[in-house]
Amino acid sequence: MSGPQGHGVSVRIGHCGKTFADGTHALEPASLDIARGETLVLLGPSGCGKTTMLRIIAGLEEPDEGGKVLFDGKDVTAIPIERRNVGMVFQSYALFPNMSVAENIGYGLRIRGIPATERAKRVAELVALTNITGLEHRRIDQLSGGQRQRVALARAVAIRPGILLLDEPLTALDAALRYRLRGELNRLLRALGITAIYVTHDQSEAMELGDRIVVMRKGAIAQIGSPREIYFEPKDRFVAEFIGAANIVEASLDDGHLILPGGRQAIAGGTSQPAVVAMIRPESIGIVDVEAAPLRGQVESVSFVGDRQRVVVVGASPKPLTVDAPNTIQVDAGDRVGLSIASKAVRLLPPEA
Amino acid sequence: MRDRLIFTGQFLFTLLVAAFLVVPTALSITAGVTTNYFRGIQSGLTLQWVAQVWDLYADTIGLSFLIAFATLAVTLLAGVPAAYALHVRGGQLSRLVEEIITLPIAIPGLALALALLLTYGGFGAFRRSWLFILAGHVVFTMPFMVRSVMAIFASVDIKTLDEGAASLGASPWRRFRDVIVPNAVPGILAGSLMVVTLSLGEFNLTWMLHTPLTKTLPIGLADSYASMRLEVASAYTLIFFIMIIPLLVAMQMFAERELTR
Ligand SMILES: Nc1ncnc2c1ncn2[C@@H]1O[C@H](COP(=O)(O)OP(=O)(O)O)[C@@H](O)[C@H]1O
Ligand SMILES: [Mg+2]
Numbered sequence: 001m002s003g004p005q006g007h008g009v010s011v012r013i014g015h016c017g018k019t020f021a022d023g024t025h026a027l028e029p030a031s032l033d034i035a036r037g038e039t040l041v042l043l044g045p046s047g048c049g050k051t052t053m054l055r056i057i058a059g060l061e062e063p064d065e066g067g068k069v070l071f072d073g074k075d076v077t078a079i080p081i082e083r084r085n086v087g088m089v090f091q092s093y094a095l096f097p098n099m100s101v102a103e104n105i106g107y108g109l110r111i112r113g114i115p116a117t118e119r120a121k122r123v124a125e126l127v128a129l130t131n132i133t134g135l136e137h138r139r140i141d142q143l144s145g146g147q148r149q150r151v152a153l154a155r156a157v158a159i160r161p162g163i164l165l166l167d168e169p170l171t172a173l174d175a176a177l178r179y180r181l182r183g184e185l186n187r188l189l190r191a192l193g194i195t196a197i198y199v200t201h202d203q204s205e206a207m208e209l210g211d212r213i214v215v216m217r218k219g220a221i222a223q224i225g226s227p228r229e230i231y232f233e234p235k236d237r238f239v240a241e242f243i244g245a246a247n248i249v250e251a252s253l254d255d256g257h258l259i260l261p262g263g264r265q266a267i268a269g270g271t272s273q274p275a276v277v278a279m280i281r282p283e284s285i286g287i288v289d290v291e292a293a294p295l296r297g298q299v300e301s302v303s304f305v306g307d308r309q310r311v312v313v314v315g316a317s318p319k320p321l322t323v324d325a326p327n328t329i330q331v332d333a334g335d336r337v338g339l340s341i342a343s344k345a346v347r348l349l350p351p352e353a
Numbered sequence: 354m355r356d357r358l359i360f361t362g363q364f365l366f367t368l369l370v371a372a373f374l375v376v377p378t379a380l381s382i383t384a385g386v387t388t389n390y391f392r393g394i395q396s397g398l399t400l401q402w403v404a405q406v407w408d409l410y411a412d413t414i415g416l417s418f419l420i421a422f423a424t425l426a427v428t429l430l431a432g433v434p435a436a437y438a439l440h441v442r443g444g445q446l447s448r449l450v451e452e453i454i455t456l457p458i459a460i461p462g463l464a465l466a467l468a469l470l471l472t473y474g475g476f477g478a479f480r481r482s483w484l485f486i487l488a489g490h491v492v493f494t495m496p497f498m499v500r501s502v503m504a505i506f507a508s509v510d511i512k513t514l515d516e517g518a519a520s521l522g523a524s525p526w527r528r529f530r531d532v533i534v535p536n537a538v539p540g541i542l543a544g545s546l547m548v549v550t551l552s553l554g555e556f557n558l559t560w561m562l563h564t565p566l567t568k569t570l571p572i573g574l575a576d577s578y579a580s581m582r583l584e585v586a587s588a589y590t591l592i593f594f595i596m597i598i599p600l601l602v603a604m605q606m607f608a609e610r611e612l613t614r
Contacts, residue, residue, distance in 0.1 A: 021444055060516055082519045094517030097509065098535035107531070108521035159521060 008195035009071040009162035010036045011057060016067035018052050026052040028220040029067065034163075036072075039189050039196045043206040044216030045242070050199040051091075051167055053216075057197060058165050059084045071162060087161030089169045093152040095140045101151050102127070102136040108159035126154040129188070146177050153185070157192065164189075164196040170205065182208055203243045207231070215239050231281075237349050240279040245324075247280045248349075249317050258346070262316030263295035266343040277349045282324040284345035287311065287331060293338020297321065299331050313337060382594065385587035402588035406577070410589065413573035414596075416483060420569060421552040424490040428548050431491075432498035433541060437533055439499070440506040441515055451503070455496040462557025465492060469562065483567045489558045494551050498544040505540025506533075539607075546604040553597055570596075 010033070017029035027049040034040045042050040055061035057069055059081035069077050076084055095104050102123050109119045127133055130150040135143065143151065149169055156164060169185070170178045186209050189196050198209055206213050207227040215222045215230060215238075223235045234240035237248060249258065253273040257264040267278065290296055297316030302309055304327065311323040311331055316339055323339070331337060385403065389396040435454070439447045457465055469489055474480055506512075511533060518528040534541070556571040563572050570593060577586040 058520065060519075080519070081516070082522050082524060085522070086520055088517070088520035090513055090517060092510065092513055094510075094513040096514060096517070096532055096536070098532070107518070107523075111522045111527060155521070 007193050008036055008164075010034060010073075011163060011195065011197075012068075012070040012073070013053075013057065014068040014070070016053070016056050016063035016069065018049070018056060018061060018067075019064055026219055027056075029064070030221050032214065032221070032224070034195060034197065036195055037193050038211045039198060039209055041206040041210030041213045042197065042199045042216060043203060043210075043213050043242075044201065044222075046201055048216045049219040050201075050216055052219075054165050054167055054197060054199050057163070058086050058088055085159065085162045087156030087159060087164045089149075089152045089156050089164070089166040091167045091169070091171060093148050093172075095148060095151055095155070097140050099140075100136065101132065101138050101140070101143070104140070104151055105154045105158050108155065112159065122158060126158050129157075130154040131184070145173050146181060149173065149181060153188070157194075162195065164192075164194050166196065166198045168199055168201070171200070171202075178205075185209065207243075215242060217242075233347065234279065234349070237277060237279070240347075240349060245282050245322060247282065247285075247317070247319075247321050249278045249280060249319070249321075249346075251276060251278065251318065260295060260317050262297045262339070263293070265295050265341055265346060267346040267348065268343045275351070277351055279347045279349055280321070280341060280345060282310070282322045283308075284341060285321065285323040286340040287323060287325050287329060288338040288340045290336045290338040293340060295339045295341065297337060297339060299333050299335045299337055301333055302331055311337075313339065378594075381587050382591050383587075384584055385589070385591040387584060390583050390587070402582075402584045403591065405585055406589045406592060409585075410568075410570070410573040410577070413568045413570050414592070416567065417553055417570035420483060420487055420490055421549045423487050424494055424552040425545055425548050427487070427491045428495050428498040429541070429545065432495055432544070433502055433534065433537070434529070436499045436502035436506060436537075437511075437529060440503055441512055443512075451499070454499050457492050458496050462493065462555070463561060465489065466558045466561030481564055481566070486559055486562045486567055486569065489562050490552045490555060493555065493558055494548040497547045497551065501544035501547065502537055502540045505537050509536050511536060543604070543607055546600060546607065550597065550600045550604065553600070 012034075013030065013032040015029040015031055016027065017025075018027040019025050030053070032040075042053055044050055052061060056063050056067070059069075059076070059079060063069070063077065067077070068075060071084070081088075096107065099107065102120075105126055106119045106123045109122060114122070123136070127136055130153055132147060132150045132154065135147060135151075140148065140151075149172075153166075153169070156166075170181055173181065182205055189209065198206075200206055200209075210227055212224060212226055213230050214224050217238050223230060223239045225233070230239065230243050234243060234246075240246040241248065249260070251258045251260055253259070253267070253271065253276045254264075255272055256269070257266050258276070258278060295316050297313040300312045300314045300320060302311050306327070308324050308327050309329075309331075311325050313321045313323055321339070325331065383394065384390045386398050386400065387394055387396060388399045388401075439451055466489060469485070469492075470480075473485065473488070479485055514532050514536060515528050518532045523531065554571060555569075556575070559569050559572055560575070563569065568576065574586065574589050574593065577589050
């Protein structure tokens with residue numbers, strides 16, 4: 001099933017909504033296309049419907065009337081999960097406690113009637129691929145969280161699925177391990193080149209892993225785009241604030257300039273409007289000499305975080321501005337500073353609905 | 354000093370309570386092997402009463418075991434899949450079904466028996482066979498099996514394991530065989546012991562449902578108390594103890610092992 005653009009199936013989700021039996025509207029009808037070999041990340045705060053969407057694609061949940069799921073153009077809506085050939089990594093891993101690590105990894109192959117010798121070969125391959133050599137005969141309760149995560153991944157990949165579905169696979173792990181495994185997972189997904197859908201509430205995970213990111217909010221899709229698009233061109237305030245740090249500035253616009261308490265700030269493509277909402281990323285604000293700057297403020301606080309320092313400036317904008325400054329410049333609380341912001345770095349957001 | 358006093362007091366009290374329960378049991382058992390109960394133990398020890406019970410009531414013992422294991426078979430075959438379905442489906446309907454299955458625990462055995470008689474009393478052959486008692490025992494013990502299996506399902510999150518196996522391509526039957534049952538073994542064992550013990554000792558229901566040709570052990574016991582020498586009835590009790598105590602001990606050991614896990 002491999003093609004020039006990668007492995008696995010392409011997925012089309014058409015008007016898939018979900019209302020649970022208890023009346024919970026978990027998902028507004030949504031449509032989505034996922035290309036073969038693409039890694040798509042579903043990103044959003046807890047309870048926004050990410051898992052529900054994933055389970056609909058997996059076949060664990062039926063979409064509401066009218067919803068359709070297509071794999072390679074074929075309607076699979078009525079096909080149960082066991083015949084969809086999907087690899088799934090559950091948030092809780094769902095490893096079988098009654099089987100060893102190797103038996104867990106080989107279970108899908110056993111179901112497919114693959115002979116024992118061939119199965120053992122494939123299991124050994126996956127054990128090597130996921131760095132769990134030596135654990136093959138362990139029981140599941142003798143594994144650490146990170147090891148369980150790897151076994152779950154190996155088990156899901158073993159069956160050569162058409163699509164790999166991962167539901168917050170790193171959430172249960174501590175921060176350092178999460179960071180390391182994220183890198184490993186990224187390399188593995190690239191190496192396999194398989195279609196994958198990855199659910200997370202962690203925006204930095206989403207950025208690193210996703211070819212495209214679907215930002216979700218309250219059961220609806222807020223924005224779909226590449227990590228860069230999502231970061232630099234958020235469609236609305238929710239996306240802007242959810243992805244990374246963002247300064248939200250409410251001001252009036254006069255001939256292409258934001259009129260602010262601390263001065264005027266040029267924006268790209270200027271017009272005049274009585275009230276606009278703009279977003280400025282902290283790292284796109286430079287701290288400059290106060291005399292020449294068109295925008296000025298006073299430093300409220302400075303926190304040194306190693307690779308940079310986070311400076312909060314008041315008086316420039318209606319609300320305090322957060323600035324990510326290089327760790328080499330010297331500023332202190334109380335200093336008057338000038339701010340330099342490229343006009344392209346200011347992004348107008350649609351007014352709040 | 355004060356602690357010692359309290360401890361001694363508690364210890365004595367415990368002994369007293371234990372004695373209150375154990376002494377009648379011990380008396381009853383010794384009565385079963387005493388030549389003449391009214392003359393006491395000096396009349397000599399004998400196994401003649403035990404032998405007599407065996408002669409008179411061996412078939413009730415056989416029938417009790419037949420019914421107990423048939424009950425076990427039915428509760429296993431119907432109860433484990435039912436627990437699986439109820440757990441995996443969830444929702445209102447499942448809770449309702451669970452309540453209905455549990456109802457027989459709350460209803461007096463006599464009322465249950467009456468209902469069975471009213472409904473199936475007309476089916477002569479069924480009414481006269483041991484299968485009628487079996488039906489009663491199944492109704493009565495099913496909740497214990499279903500409940501203990503469902504408890505283990507909840508504790509190992511069987512629904513997610515089931516979905517995991519499904520994602521790997523396993524059909525419902527393969528999932529049930531490879532994943533569900535093996536991970537529910539402790540609950541199934543606990544439920545089984547409970548079902549067998551309850552069935553062996555069941556009196557209320559059975560008393561209403563039995564015929565002269567379908568007497569179980571507890572019915573025979575009541576019968577012997579009513580119509581035989583006290584020594585015979587006591588010997589009968591002894592036999593009952595010998596059968597049921599290993600089951601109770603197994604159950605206890607099992608519960609402890611579960612707790613220490
Ligand atoms: N089986 C269910 N029955 C009823 N409501 C559910 C069920 N599963 C999820 N929900 C609800 O649907 C919403 C979305 O849940 P979910 O998709 O799990 O969110 P996420 O994975 O983004 O945290 C939540 O409000 C959740 O409480
Ligand atoms: Mg979730």
